[in-house]
Amino acid sequence: MAFDLQKLLRPHIASLKPYSSARDEYTGEEGIFLDANENALGSVSEQTFNRYPDPYQSKLKKKLGEIKQVLPANIFLGNGSDEAIDLLFRAFCNPGVDNVIIMPPTYGMYEVSAGINDVATKKVPLSSSFEIEVEKVLEAVDQHTKIIFICSPNNPSGNKISRQSIYQILTKFDGLVVIDEAYIDFSDEPSFSLELNHYPNMLVMQTLSKAWGLAALRLGMAYASKEIIGILNKIKPPYNISGLTQDTVLKAMGNTKVLADMVKEILVQKDKLELALEQIPEVEKVYPSAANFLLAKVPHANQVYQKLIEEKIIVRDRSKVQRCEDCLRITVGNEEENKQFIQALKEVLHVYTKTT
Ligand SMILES: Cc1ncc(COP(=O)(O)O)c(C=O)c1O
Numbered sequence: 001m002a003f004d005l006q007k008l009l010r011p012h013i014a015s016l017k018p019y020s021s022a023r024d025e026y027t028g029e030e031g032i033f034l035d036a037n038e039n040a041l042g043s044v045s046e047q048t049f050n051r052y053p054d055p056y057q058s059k060l061k062k063k064l065g066e067i068k069q070v071l072p073a074n075i076f077l078g079n080g081s082d083e084a085i086d087l088l089f090r091a092f093c094n095p096g097v098d099n100v101i102i103m104p105p106t107y108g109m110y111e112v113s114a115g116i117n118d119v120a121t122k123k124v125p126l127s128s129s130f131e132i133e134v135e136k137v138l139e140a141v142d143q144h145t146k147i148i149f150i151c152s153p154n155n156p157s158g159n160k161i162s163r164q165s166i167y168q169i170l171t172k173f174d175g176l177v178v179i180d181e182a183y184i185d186f187s188d189e190p191s192f193s194l195e196l197n198h199y200p201n202m203l204v205m206q207t208l209s210k211a212w213g214l215a216a217l218r219l220g221m222a223y224a225s226k227e228i229i230g231i232l233n234k235i236k237p238p239y240n241i242s243g244l245t246q247d248t249v250l251k252a253m254g255n256t257k258v259l260a261d262m263v264k265e266i267l268v269q270k271d272k273l274e275l276a277l278e279q280i281p282e283v284e285k286v287y288p289s290a291a292n293f294l295l296a297k298v299p300h301a302n303q304v305y306q307k308l309i310e311e312k313i314i315v316r317d318r319s320k321v322q323r324c325e326d327c328l329r330i331t332v333g334n335e336e337e338n339k340q341f342i343q344a345l346k347e348v349l350h351v352y353t354k355t356t
Helices: 058-068 081-092 109-116 134-140 163-172 192-198 226-235 243-252 256-278 301-310 335-355
Strands: 075-078 099-102 120-123 145-151 176-180 202-207 220-223 293-297 327-331
Touching: 058 075, 058 220, 058 243, 075 081, 075 226, 081 109, 081 145, 081 176, 081 202, 081 220, 081 226, 099 109, 109 120, 134 163, 145 163, 163 176, 192 202, 256 293, 256 335, 301 327, 301 335
Parallel strands: 099 120, 099 145, 145 176, 176 202
Antiparallel strands: 075 220, 202 220, 293 327
């Protein structure tokens, strides 16, 4: 099946003349800058922020590319992964006409972002063991299906999706396949970004919000062919990544040892938390997770969630989500937080199951 990027692209985006910023037109770093209507005197803050940042984040992409073994030309950086998701809809999906496929239970923003862009979402649920039903997904594809979203490790179930199934979708679907790897740093799976050259229809998303611990900075990555990256760059807001974020992340990227140590510790805590959950008699199931959270099935999940809030312990109630009935999603905390959570959960479940 041949992938034709130009056919996939919305025609008005193909012919769009993008905004050309001051920093697009002159890319040198030295000179007297009188081109961007900035404040030449400085900033009303301790740190200096008076100059617009690099619109294409070249230093950051170079460093990130070395760490991830991806060429800078194959990297798009967004204000969180959510920006990349939104731009994909705007680039490829005609409102009121096109559709995308998602596989619930999965990350909620694919559907919300589709809705914002007036794009229909076709849902092909994962199996009861949270695997892709490949045949059903392919059957759901029609002439207006532009994107298939796959999340692996999947949020909220936590499992990594069978690689074989992902390869099948990549080879049998001639639209764009987005593989969201927000939690890949916690998993032992290699990233699909290492296979970009084999799949022109693949876009891999990652984020610094999870293992890197930089959620407040808002930085999401998308890796794809340089043609797809070119389209995202063409339609993004000119200075979408702040200078503060670029500088801070660039420095943080030197700390890969801290990343590795934190991931190791979180995985140790995850194992302990899993064990502790499994030892609570009322907990019906703890699903295997390759991420930094666990999905657990408990009786009366919604009420348990409310009771935990009274104890100032906040987990995510996923009980209304298809295939996650009576499930709570628990992010792995630090050792003390996990202990307090387990203690509170035991008490809540004990009291609750006795009185109902
Ligand atoms: C699967 C998945 N993708 C993306 C994101 C959002 O990432 P970002 O913080 O980069 O917008 C999340 C956040 O929870 C997520 O679970």
